[in-house]
Amino acid sequence: MQATQGIGKPAKERGVSGRTFRAAAWLGWQIESNWADPLIFFIYSVIKPLSGAAILVVMYSVITNGAFDDPMFAYIYLGNAFYIYVAAVLTGVSWTVIDDREIYRMLKYIYIAPVHVPVYLLGRGFAKFAFGSLAVFITIAAGVYFLNVPLDLSLVNWPLFAVSLTLGIVMLAMMGLVLGSVMLLIVNNANFMGEAVAGALYLFSGAVFPLSILPGWLQPVGYIIPISYWLELLRRSVVGQVAESFPTFSQFSDIQLLAILAGLTALFTILGFVVFRYCDHQAREKGYLDRYSNF
């Protein structure tokens, strides 16, 4: 063997975040899409969200005796559809820590590379967001065409929808960063954390029932979860009349809800980077960056 000539120059500092995000998103996309041939992957991408929705539809049908015209159905169906983003983005960002440390054993090599690790985690989550978007679209389309979910594209408040969706995705990504940072400090059983958090939020964020249904002492939990405001804004923008049937957030105007969501997103953005900085420091102190649990 012969060695190559020339010595590398240190990676340029400029553009670190951009190249980190692009390469991480590319990697995430490959991991999400590369495990099967394209046809099987396409079938899986369609069937998975429909199966999730079908469980909810069957349960609703049994309990309400098939009252699909009730505004409650659209409320539940859309909440459930948009909640796909929570599982995809929040756990997508945080799961990367487990994926890279435990499964691929590459976290240490990512760490010593000249990348911004939080941006890397967000980049990996971006691929999940893309697949999540496909699942949300399929779920809503199936609801409209097969179950009469009252969605009229000409009545959708598109500007409100676009702003709400964007703010919400950023907020979920930052919540994912907080969760992923905490996972850096958990060696055993960290793999359950993402699902546990997403499951707990599912109950208290008004995804499948209005917060007013919760016992009075539990309702404040829903009001401090940013996802509650985000889902309400998405429902209002997509099917305003359904959202109006449930008075949980009726005291707030769209602008007020947007302001709350923007404020919470800003808070979680700051929190995400602060928590990451702390956990990163602690993980290096404790030697957890390449500690395997062999779970």
Place this chain on the structure above:
Amino acid sequence: MDLAIHTEKLARVYKLRGNKKEAAKELVALRDINLDVRRGELFGLLGPNGAGKTTLIKILTTLLAPSSGVARVAGYDVASEPEKVRPRINMVSGGESSGYGLLTVRENLWMFAQFYGIPSKLANERIKQLLDIVRMSDRMNTKSSDLSTGLRQKMNIVRGFLTDPEVLFLDEPTLGLDVEASLDVRNFVRGWMEANPDRTLLLTTHYMVEADELCDRVAIINGGQVLACDTPANLKRQLQSDVIYRMEVSPLNGLQPEALEALGGVRKVSHEAQDGAAVLELILAEDDALGSVVNMLTGKDIHILNLQKREPSLEDVFVNLVGHSMKEAESDANG
């Protein structure tokens, strides 16, 4: 002096949590390590498993914070300036099958090149060149999950060299490789260093021959401490006045090597059981001492099967410094 690596009183203590069966305790992995590695040097860290080599590499590559002391790589403090150290280094750990299995070899390497800001065209050229060198060109488009452990290790080594770092850390790079692949890696390492005098490489190994063959200087490390640091030739010169014998004998029948060490002229004895026999490595002050060793063995009805006189090796240096062989030290470290 232009130093690529500098450590001063570097220490690392792991705090181990207790459980129902065991109380919490502290494990000292490194203590007061003072090390200077010059730019352009191929420096070896030689020691048994559990000696602290990997802990030291983890600190130098910014993966682990030191408990106390200072460590600088390429002029930057690893604890307070990790973001300045990282663009200048790379690392390869041996004996593990890391890699994104769903990506091909080329994709794995290309992606890391992107993290280091290497333009795509240049990255592809380097990937091809390096895969040619390690004789893996035909596997460029193979998914890394389909590679053997040895080929994955080679891919990992290419990943380390691909970014052409100022300081490269190789942690047991030939662990788990077959003889031919190990030779390939050693030749490549040597050639890579010769190609540019500004490159610095820190290699950890517990293979004596590897350290002896490759390294400009070697630090012998055991129990988290550097016991000696010099060129392999100078380290072995310390034993030049001694005579060294390798003696294969029948089982020792309860005879302790310490009993042999008590004999006049016998400096150190290491012992290893081997397929119904025992191998004794003897460091003697003079040839005459061999007679009393033979007498003691025959007196215990131990038969001498083979006897060789040989030149001092780094293993002998280790035995002389620590008091037992590397294998014995590993057994001690493993409890």
